[in-house]
Amino acid sequence: MNTLLERESPPMTVGCEMHRLAAELYPFARSITGDGVRRTLETLKREMPLSIYEVPSGTRVFDWTVPREWNISDAWIKNEKGEKIVDLKNSNLHVLNYSVPVHGRFTLDELKGHLFTSAEHPDWIPYRTSYYKEDWGFCMSHKDYERMEEGRYEVLIDSELKPGYLTYGECFVEGLTGEEVLISTHVCHPSLANDNLSGIAASAFLAKQLSGLDSRLSYRFLFIPGTIGAITWLALNESKIRKIRHCLVLACLGDPGMFSYKKSRSGSSPIDRAAINCLRHSGKNYRLQEFIPFGYDERQYNSPGIGIQAGCLMRTPHGMYPEYHTSADDLDLIRPECLEESLGLLLSIMKTLDGDLKYINMNPRCEPQLGKRGLYPPTGGQAERKSAEMALLWVLNLSDGGNSLLDISERSGLPFELVKNAASALAEKGLLGAA
């Protein structure tokens, strides 16, 4: 029986594991503070050594203040017959996120100012928030909204908004040097899968995979509420900021759309070049976006007083898929194979950053004799051997102390990995030295 069972469950792919993690986190009622984030981070702890921090409400963080903590236990609208026509238990999206408590009876007209729908997608529940302006409300499908008849409705929002904490998680994967890559993901969205359980899963599995490698760079993973979380972390961790050399924000990484890379403020920082290099050699279509001061937390990292060059990797960007910020951004929208492909790309970007060093040609006057050192690639197809030979020649030609391996990959048009392998082979034979 055991054997049979094993035959029925082949080893789970990483993509399936990522999807399973997203599915596990899906039901939690996340917001920018509260137990939804706490439970999310506790779950993630299983995947990696995650430190969880609690920052008290009222803490000043640059121009902002950590808000009161919000939690919700129940919310519904009952019609005159006492039937719940909207019920938080059916979807976390039903309540306007950060709604203040309310209990009372309202005519339909009174209620209307507190109801949010999307006429364009009448079956879907939109996702709405009101973090900084006290309000309450319900989000519902336009179809249900249109069915509502005149009359009085009983409304309950059993939420709590009181001094507490903003919670975030941090995972540090130590490398050989103190130079750091910051990987940042927002964890404040309730039951929305692509934005951003996909980002959370990608970040968690990337942390796990990088832990197994002997990286030159260290990696710091942040699981934070959007905007206020990034601002809080930056305000409280100014000493860590100086060590950050590269930064990547992750979101929307599970849908089947092509990859999108949004550049950092400089537009040509190493994270931009590494990401674009990997995309270029992926053999797939992709989309490049210039930096704009809008989007996810790259807004904060790229602000002029912070000065972290942060890119953002997505598949279909926020706002560009119809399900965005609606109940249709569910577990069906994200796919194991897409999550896995995203993870693969992330890993190759990190390896590119990690391996991007400068070397010095130790035999810089004319070419060295490669043949006598057995450096000509012995095996592989002709095109493959030619590429490997060209990589050797390019590395030798450009390793004058001014060009890094990424520079050489860009100029030669050869994949970074091939260039890296050539450099390793040459260094082993003493033909390259550290720059």
Added chain:
Amino acid sequence: MNTLLERESPPMTVGCEMHRLAAELYPFARSITGDGVRRTLETLKREMPLSIYEVPSGTRVFDWTVPREWNISDAWIKNEKGEKIVDLKNSNLHVLNYSVPVHGRFTLDELKGHLFTSAEHPDWIPYRTSYYKEDWGFCMSHKDYERMEEGRYEVLIDSELKPGYLTYGECFVEGLTGEEVLISTHVCHPSLANDNLSGIAASAFLAKQLSGLDSRLSYRFLFIPGTIGAITWLALNESKIRKIRHCLVLACLGDPGMFSYKKSRSGSSPIDRAAINCLRHSGKNYRLQEFIPFGYDERQYNSPGIGIQAGCLMRTPHGMYPEYHTSADDLDLIRPECLEESLGLLLSIMKTLDGDLKYINMNPRCEPQLGKRGLYPPTGGQAERKSAEMALLWVLNLSDGGNSLLDISERSGLPFELVKNAASALAEKGLLGAA
């Protein structure tokens, strides 16, 4: 009756006033010296405080010498029957500009070397000059020329070429700083409307409109004879040259063609960027020309020893419309609405130069909280509000002391005015300071 009269004459548009000015100046027999320019400048004095300068013939101006003054009172060709077949009274163009005096009888063959026509446009009188080589001649329609029969013709050119003055006008509109914009227009062309009564009208009305504003920059308007006038002014005003930050030459601004902007020698000076920015956001087609050392007086301003970065704004450029330098460049070719549109563009270019300052984000670490300061645009359509919000975010993100508002407009793709308004709103709330 009064009421009726008012109904018949609606308030005159600025474009109509500009056209009326051009029409008033049209009949004067202008040249690079003489009473035609004097009368033109006297007329312009009505529109603005214009200083008129007289520079004596023989004055050395760099490599050149101010020529003798030329005036003309009569000129004609009579056939054997005594009929005037060409008469200066019919068109100022009929005489080769700067013709020496002549009176005598000539056979048709003798005369032919002194007659200029355009076979391509047989109805039009071409415009020709001979400033620096003593000569005389007549310009006439090819049709009239072909009608001339063998025989002897009596010829009179009652001109005067003797020591006198080169006359030019200068109008200074003082701003808050000593940094100056030079606006230069040639005033030497006789009865030609687009080249350059349109430029004269645009310049005069721009001076008038700028006088009413509280500009940071000062504006110096030159109404000068082409080439020798610009050289004379530059030679005699070397101390003023140092204050000039930007320069724009105006010509051919009344025809219905699309705008053309010819760049300064550097190709990327602020006047180039301001003009291109305004054209880009005009919603109209336009033409950009790289600098060449040929054209109007930008040739002189952009010479290496002067070093003023001068652009040139035109609609259809010289030589690119068939009526150019012929009697068909008349008052019908230039249109009130085109003159007015040119003036509007000029004003927006000047406002761009004037407002192009650098600011410092006073809250540079992460975004400031815009909501609590009421900075989110409260009204307008969604697209408009989004643009206004993006302008706020762009100004905050790029105001690190290195970027001016024009830099920010260029990078964001947002109109300069929107960026300027965002900067003003942010400065008012203390979020931006002077760089």
Added chain:
Amino acid sequence: MNTLLERESPPMTVGCEMHRLAAELYPFARSITGDGVRRTLETLKREMPLSIYEVPSGTRVFDWTVPREWNISDAWIKNEKGEKIVDLKNSNLHVLNYSVPVHGRFTLDELKGHLFTSAEHPDWIPYRTSYYKEDWGFCMSHKDYERMEEGRYEVLIDSELKPGYLTYGECFVEGLTGEEVLISTHVCHPSLANDNLSGIAASAFLAKQLSGLDSRLSYRFLFIPGTIGAITWLALNESKIRKIRHCLVLACLGDPGMFSYKKSRSGSSPIDRAAINCLRHSGKNYRLQEFIPFGYDERQYNSPGIGIQAGCLMRTPHGMYPEYHTSADDLDLIRPECLEESLGLLLSIMKTLDGDLKYINMNPRCEPQLGKRGLYPPTGGQAERKSAEMALLWVLNLSDGGNSLLDISERSGLPFELVKNAASALAEKGLLGAA
């Protein structure tokens, strides 16, 4: 009769002379060492003052060692009937270049590992070498190869591989300054016409033509075996390297394909700009290639420790024509008119390098009065006169000490020669001085 004879042989064109030289050199059995190169250089001595150098086998040259000298006197394969089915006397290509001596009987199977053919072009004999790995072999047409029957074959390679010399030639054409242009051509290929008897002929005739001119620059022509020859020269002539300002490698210059220019490592060195400028104004199509560390001896010159910016001029590049490195690269593939056109282009590139100086406008404030100095071009068609006038204005405008004549040609779009002529005319009138 004498008259008749003269009528039948018009004066030979330079292209025909070049082709005749190639034809004379065609039969020599060249390799990277040996008598084939020696005879080639002795023949070239007739065309120019050529110094011939002999470098002993075993000499260390950077990472390499000058190999033993190779010569061959006979080589064949006989079938069982004693018929020579492959014979060196029919083609120098028949023997694997640098084959060690062999004499014996082999079965077809034993022989097969030593036979090289091209199935793609069954009539052609491929060209193969084994300089640094001891081996022997025959190259033959695939058609002949397929005719070979089972049985035993008698094989002879009567070659000699023993301590001797590497031979190269050097021709120096002295100019007014010590700044040098290096022109390098490989002379190691046996009976192959385009690669590289065409390059040898172009180089020889360029040397001859440049000798007659009063050049500013000096020219050093190298006729060297590929790779090891360039490395040897560089290793033994380090003091000369410092004088080299520009370098051009010549190959494949006789076929009727369009010109190809492969850029130097920097991609924008003067040799690149001069070559591209001449190609652009040639009125013909041409191909530009970015630098790659592969190809001819530009690989060595452009190595980081040598740092000579070397371009490579070809018509159809190596590997891009089907006859490349086969017996079909013969005297029919190269054409007198193509050789002559290549020589013309080379000469114009050299003149561009030679004339590329910076001047100073001595009358930099506004334009000087060209008319009074008789500088306006008096004759020529209107377009031609306009171009000549524009050249004068461009030179005056850009001669601020920062722009060379090549800069001015590039920016103005005018041919270098026109710009050079304008500069000469202006300098003669004292309007330009040396920068």
